[in-house]
Amino acid sequence: MHAWRSANWPESGQSPRASTARNYTWWSDITFEIVQAMADSKEAPTPPPPPLHIVVFPWLAFGHMIPFLELSNRLARRGHALTFVSTPRNVSRLRAVPPELCSNFRVVSLDLPAVDGLPEGAESTADVPPEKVGLLKKAFDGLAAPFAGLVADACAAAASSSGDAASGFSRKPDWIILDFAHNWTWAIAEEHEIPCAIFLIFPAALLAFVGPRHENQAHARATVEDYMVPPPWIHFPSTLAYRRHEAKSAAAMFRPNASGVSDADRLWQMQQGCRLILLRSCPETEPRLFPLLTDLFAKPAVPTGLLMPADAVDDNDTVQAPNADAADQSFAWLDEQPRKSVIYVALGSEAPVTAELLRELALGLELSGARFLWALRRPSGHAGELLPDGFESRLSGRGVVCLGWVPQVRVLAHGAVGAFLTHCGWGSTVESFRFGHPLVMLPFVADQGLVAQAMAARGVGVEVARDYDDGSFHRDGVAAAVRRVMVEEEGKVLARNAKALQELLGDRARQDRYIDELVHDLQHYK
Incomplete structure (x- = not known):
């Protein structure tokens, strides 16, 4: 402040008139600069952030791949570059990318490794009986090295790109959006300083029932009956409990399967490494759960909306028709x-x-x-x-x-x-x-x-x-x-x-706003 005064205040020894004249000239100059700056700010608003490059990688089940694909389509329609990752047979069974999205939507196939006991050609849960899904997860874990190579190549290509590295696939991935089973991927993302989000295609109710690791350690569920009542971290009346035959299946989520890791442990490891939890849901369907999950997991639980089918329904199902x-x-x-x-x-x-x-x-x-x-x-x-x-x-x-x-x-x-x-x-x-x-x-x-x-x-x-x-x-x-x-x-x-x-x-505008708000969160939290 004092430096400003010494540099701009009237010099000593000047007459009051001269001092006043100088003050007026100085004030006029400052006023003109302020007005000009305000005019310039109106003429040149802050440019929007550049499009994102997002890598999307669902679990190998069509009930997961289809909503991941729908979310990817909606982000691509907003101008973002999407790299969708799966295995060759699954890619062949999903419908082709809409032609209007081809410029900013690419599909990458990673070969699924063979695992003893897994049927030849099995690449999704639809290809195996329930008792072999654990083996499919073991094969899925074998994709860690190829996926690490994919991410490294994308980062290297962006670093050496001579084109516009601020948009499209020439840009280093800004986000990796993953499923519950990818407990090995966030370390890959961390190596390349890419933030992760976990996208859960089931309702918020299931995540609330599973709860975070620290709550499960504090309130261990040791018997089938423990899964037949709402967990103690649900502090309001709810239907979050299983019947006995369902509780047996729910308890299995917390035990290691043939992959050597439990589904709950996969989810908790993913939650530890991600910045956002995205849920295929919205407060209209599950009004009390989003604040609860944000508090329980200590990071934002973000609704993507329900990703419902379009108003005009032609044959837009996302799986190829075999019959x-x-x-x-x-x-x-x-x-x-x-x-x-x-x-x-x-x-x-x-x-x-x-x-x-x-x-x-x-x-x-x-x-x-x-x-x-x-x-x-x-x-x-x-x-x-x-x-x-x-x-x-x-x-x-x-x-x-x-x-x-x-x-x-x-x-x-x-x-x-x-x-x-x-x-x-x-x-x-x-x-x-x-x-x-x-x-x-x-x-x-x-x-x-x-x-x-x-x-x-x-x-x-x-x-x-x-x-x-x-x-x-x-x-x-x-x-x-x-x-x-x-x-x-x-x-x-x-x-x-x-x-x-x-x-x-069915308010389409409201559901669309969830995607717009998701884009805002992806821009903000990256």
Whole structure:
């Protein structure tokens, strides 16, 4: 301050008039400079940050790859460069990148190493029975070295680039977005000073139930019963608890599998090394969980929105169609059915359902009297007959069984479909939100039981009656649940509630804002 005064104050010995004149000239100059600076700032606003280069690497399951691909598409549409990483067979089974995104979306394949006991050509959980998924994780861990090479090459190419290194693939990766299983990747990212984010495709409820390592150490869960009550770090009323048959599966997440590492340990190691936790969810679906998770894990829990299918549904499913003719026949049959008269039946690609239970499901659909379209997947390793003798002939015209892949989004969008019998995988549940269908729920593993209980609490679905000790169900329970939704008065209430949920979650502008806010967070936290 004193230096400024000595340099700019009127010199001693000058007359008051001369001093005043000099002061006026000095003040005019300063005023002009301030006004000019303000004008310049209006003419030249702060430029937006450069586009990001983001490496995206999902776990080897289509229920993971598809939402990772959808998130990548939405980021690419906003001008960011996306490098999507998977294995060759998985890449070949995913739909091609939309032509308009090809300039800033590239797909990189890494060869999956062979592992003793893993079937030849198995590259996703859809290729193996549930008991071999641990071996797939062991093979997946063998991708550490090739992925390290990929990241090193990208950084070296950016360092030597003579082009515009501030945009596109000539830029060093700004972020690596990873899945729960990549506990070895954050060390690679740290070596190259690239921040990581973990993107979890299941609901926030599952992460809240698992909890952070320090809470599990303070409140050890040693018995199956410990998983049948909400964890002690949930301080508000919730449905975050499993039934006995589900609790057995939940407990397995905390034990080492054939890869030598438990799923919980993978998640905790990932959480330790990441800056952001991204969740395929939003506060409208799970209102109390985002602040809780931010507090529990001591880093921002960021909603990506639900990544729901587009308004105009053509065949935009992200998996290549291996049996398109059968799917076309199914749609031809749907076109002939009355509006809202058909229940769509699909248990996902990985539900551990036995052939015996599939027969009970078939007989339950028959007893219900409802029209149905069933996307039936053969249990891994089962080569015999799946359906009861004479089932398809008895139900000809009332039900259609499509063995294998069905374009689920298109089916759910069809006007003849009025309800959805589902395993309550989060991806399928999110797709049901988009079209406002009430649910008949038959959960099996992972987050599915938590999702089913949450949907029942919101009054949008009913569960098939089960033996909660072993998870079995009977045809009568299937028929009763289907009739409750499709025939009885209760179904109208469920349909109204599902429609209200559709209206709440179907605000496209609000869902788009979650992606815009995610981009802001990626720019801010990098």
